[in-house]
Amino acid sequence: MLDIKWIRDNPEAFDQALAKRGADALSASLIALDERRRSVIQSMQDMQSRRNAASKEIGAAMAQKNTELAEKLKAEMAVLKESLPAAEEEQRKLTAELNDALSRIPNVPLDDVPVGKDEQDNAVARVVGQKPGWNHEPKEHYEIGEALGYMDFERAAKLSGARFTVLTGPLARLERALGQFMIDLHTGEHGYTEVSSPLMVRDDAMFGTGQLPKFSEDLFKTTDGRWLIPTAEVTLTNLVSGEILEQDKLPLRFTALTPSFRSEAGSAGRDTRGMLRQHQFWKCELVSITDAESSIAEHERMTACAEEVLKRLGLHFRTMTLCTGDMGFGARKTYDLEVWLPGQKTYREISSCSVCGDFQARRMNARYRNKDGKGTSFVHTLNGSGTAVGRCLIAVLENYLNEDGSVTIPDVLLPYMGGLKRIEKAA
Known part of the structure; x- marks a missing residue:
């Protein structure tokens, strides 16, 4: 299986390798799929960071007896708690989709392999x-x-x-x-x-x-x-x-x-x-x-x-x-x-x-x-x-x-x- 990082860094070389094997260019679609996956991962990380920060802020608000702020933060935490599982599921789905696509792509020929059809x-x-x-x-x-x-x-x-x-x-x-x-x-x-x-x-x-x-x-x-x-x-x-x-x-x-x-x-x-x-x-x-x-x-x-x-x-x-x-x-x-x-x-x-x-x-x-x-x-x-x-x-x-x-x-x-x-x- 090929490395998606290598494909991102070398899209032209990847498509040229596929062309040598008689296959269509795939770098654009694979990189777009990986971008969606990375975006979801980043969103998950942001939500997790915000959840951790909000948890500390709730403690501080409670210590200051700021009930209104604490309740507001708890409501935000509840939304995050509901959103994270959906994001995690989307991340698993996109990762599986990307891995499946990569698993069906042939290997890249060495430079000295003759180019031909059959x-x-x-x-x-x-x-x-x-x-x-x-x-x-x-x-x-x-x-x-x-x-x-x-x-x-x-x-x-x-x-x-x-x-x-x-x-x-x-x-x-x-x-x-x-x-x-x-x-x-x-x-x-x-x-x-x-x-x-x-x-x-x-x-x-x-x-x-x-x-x-x-x-x-x-x-x-x-x-x-x-x-x-x-x-x-x-x-x-x-x-x-x-x-x-x-x-x-x-x-x-x-x-x-x-x-x-x-x-x-x-x-x-x-x-x-x-x-x-x-x-x-x-x-x-x-x-x-x-x-x-x-x-x-x-x-x-x-x-x-x-x-x-x-x-x-x-x-x-x-x-x-x-x-x-x-x-x-x-x-x-x-x-x-x-x-x-x-x-x-x-x-x-x-x-x-x-x-x-x-x-x-x-x-x-x-x-x-x-x-x-x-x-x-x-x-x-x-x-x-x-x-x-x-x-x-x-x-x-x-x-x-x-x-x-x-x-x-x-x-x-x-x-x-x-x-x-x-x-x-x-x-």
């Missing part, structure tokens, strides 16, 4: 590896998985409806191997602390990372009012909500391997075949909590950690800098890792790494105590996929397909596969 305006930051050079025809992952006999969409639909998958045998093990490889890499070599956290959270947690109130349609809600997490970013980031951390203990780096749940509202007709866009999928999440000075460098580091997963799997990919129109709601800058899928003959997103500045921290009220002892500052938060396990499985199937329809296991996953080096058609 994914067509994203910029290539780097390309890693080469596309596989085969003589045989590539296939899409669902063709490969179904032909092997270990990927079943019909049974998944029988159980749960569309956008679910049942994996069995070696494909189920391959999915598990990918997740274990990722979490071992990030904890063993990249310095992240593994976390096992809830898959259901309260409203406050979803609000803290920006899913609520604007994106409720993208979420699943339980009958008792909790939300299924769309990503472990929600729980990992909210670990520090409401806390004051010590600056010299930063950065904090967390990782978790969890299921994620998304309603995919608005995606009707998109990626209906296969596993690309599911209601439930595994993801290895990365979250960093830093001070204000370190977040930009941490963003580069986090992206490199996610890239390392794809490098060790021998997958060709490119890292894209997202333009202002394609970035997520809470991001100031985002890198997307797009893996090459031979079956689709295109790149597809497999990881998204974002730096959010203090945008989420303001919503969570998460701060750190400055080393110089001069007060506190909001932490900066970062999140990224390290990576999406299901999409990584898709990439392995399509890039390691053999001419006979079997799939070779990447070397880095062999320790997790119980001696299996190749997945062949079920007997």
Whole structure:
């Protein structure tokens, strides 16, 4: 959430930032709403001051036996007593209205983020590896998985409806191997602390990372009012909500391997075949909590950690800098890792790494105590996929397909596969 004081002090910069994101100017309406709120607060303070002063004046009048003045002052106190609750209610109403408006405004992009409307305006930051050079025809992952006999969409639909998958045998093990490889890499070599956290959270947690109130349609809600997490970013980031951390203990780096749940509202007709866009999928999440000075460098580091997963799997990919129109709601800058899928003959997103500045921290009220002892500052938060396990499985199937329809296991996953080096058609 953005700071209304910053908006008041920088209305042109704020409106320009919104324009880069394709949104209308809002500074005038927000500042007008804040002026009304501030006016009511000032009126309340004046009434409270007058009430305190009148109370003393009544005592003085009574001491001087000036009954007429005392009664006049008491009548004034009665009016103030009636007026203050109404003013307090108006102040609460205007504050809630302002906070709601601020909570729906996206973050301000960093200056080096390319300006654009959609994914067509994203910029290539780097390309890693080469596309596989085969003589045989590539296939899409669902063709490969179904032909092997270990990927079943019909049974998944029988159980749960569309956008679910049942994996069995070696494909189920391959999915598990990918997740274990990722979490071992990030904890063993990249310095992240593994976390096992809830898959259901309260409203406050979803609000803290920006899913609520604007994106409720993208979420699943339980009958008792909790939300299924769309990503472990929600729980990992909210670990520090409401806390004051010590600056010299930063950065904090967390990782978790969890299921994620998304309603995919608005995606009707998109990626209906296969596993690309599911209601439930595994993801290895990365979250960093830093001070204000370190977040930009941490963003580069986090992206490199996610890239390392794809490098060790021998997958060709490119890292894209997202333009202002394609970035997520809470991001100031985002890198997307797009893996090459031979079956689709295109790149597809497999990881998204974002730096959010203090945008989420303001919503969570998460701060750190400055080393110089001069007060506190909001932490900066970062999140990224390290990576999406299901999409990584898709990439392995399509890039390691053999001419006979079997799939070779990447070397880095062999320790997790119980001696299996190749997945062949079920007997």
